[in-house]
Amino acid sequence: MNSSGVLKSSSSELDLDRPNIEDYLPSGAAIQQEPRGKLRLHDLLDISPTLSEAAGAIVDDSFTRCFKSNPPEPWNWNIYLFPLWCFGVFARYLIIFPTRVLVLTIGWIIFLSSFIPVHFLLKGHDKLRRSIERSLVEMICSFFVASWTGVVRYHGPRPSRRPKQVFVANHTSMIDFIVLEQMTAFAVIMQKHPGWVGLLQSTILESVGCIWFNRSEAKDREIVARKLREHVQGADNNPLLIFPEGTCVNNHYTVMFKKGAFELGCTVCPVAIKYNKIFVDAFWNSRKQSFTKHLLQLMTSWAVVCDVWYLEPQNLKPGETPIEFAERVRDIISTRAGLKMVPWDGYLKYSRPSPKHRERNIGS
Amino acid sequence: MGNTSSMLTQYDIEEVQQHCKHAFTQQEIASLYQRFCQLDRNNCGFIPSDEFLSIPEFAVNPLSQSLLRMLDGFNFKEFIAFLSAFSPRSTLQHKIEFIFKVYDTDCNGKVSFDDMLTVLRDLTGQYMSEHQRKEVLAQVLEEAGYTKDSFLVLSDFMKILGNSDLKMEAEVPVD
Numbered sequence: 092m093n094s095s096g097v098l099k100s101s102s103s104e105l106d107l108d109r110p111n112i113e114d115y116l117p118s119g120a121a122i123q124q125e126p127r128g129k130l131r132l133h134d135l136l137d138i139s140p141t142l143s144e145a146a147g148a149i150v151d152d153s154f155t156r157c158f159k160s161n162p163p164e165p166w167n168w169n170i171y172l173f174p175l176w177c178f179g180v181f182a183r184y185l186i187i188f189p190t191r192v193l194v195l196t197i198g199w200i201i202f203l204s205s206f207i208p209v210h211f212l213l214k215g216h217d218k219l220r221r222s223i224e225r226s227l228v229e230m231i232c233s234f235f236v237a238s239w240t241g242v243v244r245y246h247g248p249r250p251s252r253r254p255k256q257v258f259v260a261n262h263t264s265m266i267d268f269i270v271l272e273q274m275t276a277f278a279v280i281m282q283k284h285p286g287w288v289g290l291l292q293s294t295i296l297e298s299v300g301c302i303w304f305n306r307s308e309a310k311d312r313e314i315v316a317r318k319l320r321e322h323v324q325g326a327d328n329n330p331l332l333i334f335p336e337g338t339c340v341n342n343h344y345t346v347m348f349k350k351g352a353f354e355l356g357c358t359v360c361p362v363a364i365k366y367n368k369i370f371v372d373a374f375w376n377s378r379k380q381s382f383t384k385h386l387l388q389l390m391t392s393w394a395v396v397c398d399v400w401y402l403e404p405q406n407l408k409p410g411e412t413p414i415e416f417a418e419r420v421r422d423i424i425s426t427r428a429g430l431k432m433v434p435w436d437g438y439l440k441y442s443r444p445s446p447k448h449r450e451r452n453i454g455s
Numbered sequence: 456m457g458n459t460s461s462m463l464t465q466y467d468i469e470e471v472q473q474h475c476k477h478a479f480t481q482q483e484i485a486s487l488y489q490r491f492c493q494l495d496r497n498n499c500g501f502i503p504s505d506e507f508l509s510i511p512e513f514a515v516n517p518l519s520q521s522l523l524r525m526l527d528g529f530n531f532k533e534f535i536a537f538l539s540a541f542s543p544r545s546t547l548q549h550k551i552e553f554i555f556k557v558y559d560t561d562c563n564g565k566v567s568f569d570d571m572l573t574v575l576r577d578l579t580g581q582y583m584s585e586h587q588r589k590e591v592l593a594q595v596l597e598e599a600g601y602t603k604d605s606f607l608v609l610s611d612f613m614k615i616l617g618n619s620d621l622k623m624e625a626e627v628p629v630d
Binding site: 137 | 507515516554574578595615
């Protein structure tokens, strides 16, 4: 009885997106069956390795760590620093914040007064309209970035508008998109959000070409995969930006990349984003705050400082599966941005691992 | 210096330390308290089983169901007492007692053939048929001097597992 069979091939057919978790789970053979020695009662009853793993997971697990917002150390703890901090709060909330709101409002007025006419009046001249709308979107994103006093350093060659390429980046917050959009008008694939964000998505983002998905719908994956393929084929479409993690992670780790972006048969250009936490923690902990609160937090901080690296485009190597390709690109991005790689699927934030995974763990 | 929770006083830590028979240092207890608060999202003073299942590493463990049964509705003291079996400072006897409790599903102090079969089933899943499991278990029990109908008590477990070096530890991260 060989208990070390690992179901590798069937797993990639069963779950379109789920990576091979058993490749990464610690292997704890609870039954040490020596082919030559005898199985004794002692071996059978000794479940300590499995129990140790379970206890280890209870005490600290790598998945929860990915979504922990680490609060900054309080530095205002003595009599000299406290007044300084109070002054800082005053400056941030009563001077800087209103200025930023003003800047943002001006930006929106300029944007809407240009966008709406262009959108409706230039209906016939598609190419011209789209190129103006693109510049306008880039402009409003710059206004957004300015409203947080964003200091973004871009490294590497700027994205070019070529067909058959997608851009992938690690995901920390919705502002990732704004930071990147400021430089190049990307088309994105996003989860449809409720509220004012959803309104923005359906009006303005439509003009740059966006694809919507719905995490909770099972059939959604195939529809989205098809839409992705169609988009990359079109020469006129804006370059597509995908966040393969599928969820926001706290900028210290990367979770597994979904392979959807890597099996489109085109070049993948990795983009790494790293925020400097001294100024503000840009991680959007969607379990703890709404996006509005998150934006307000950013607007009342001193600055948002980040680095963006546009990395060398990668292609699928001969003999490489899309999952291996995804992992290789994740490694490139994580190394560049100084993030640790974790073998978990980001969607586990929303659902439990299925009993199938427990079965696979038994085999390892 | 880590961020010690403001809700845990020195008295609390010492009390908990007494309760777990000094299996953990005070720093480890503070660290575990942070973890407990992280898991006890609704601040009700105990961790519902759901929370444990939302830890993927725990949920894919074959023995998660048996452990959940033991962990249900634990407050912090019981949580520490549960984990104390995994401290390097706990005795071999304590660890064997813990293993016994995992097997003893109906908590009557006796482990039957069926109890052992249940755990074996959790661990082997689809890799062994029910028949194979019963055969292996019966055979191994006989060789050790028991029968299919014997009930194992704690002292039996001590005898069987006592003279091995049981490695059952989980490291508590202390920042």
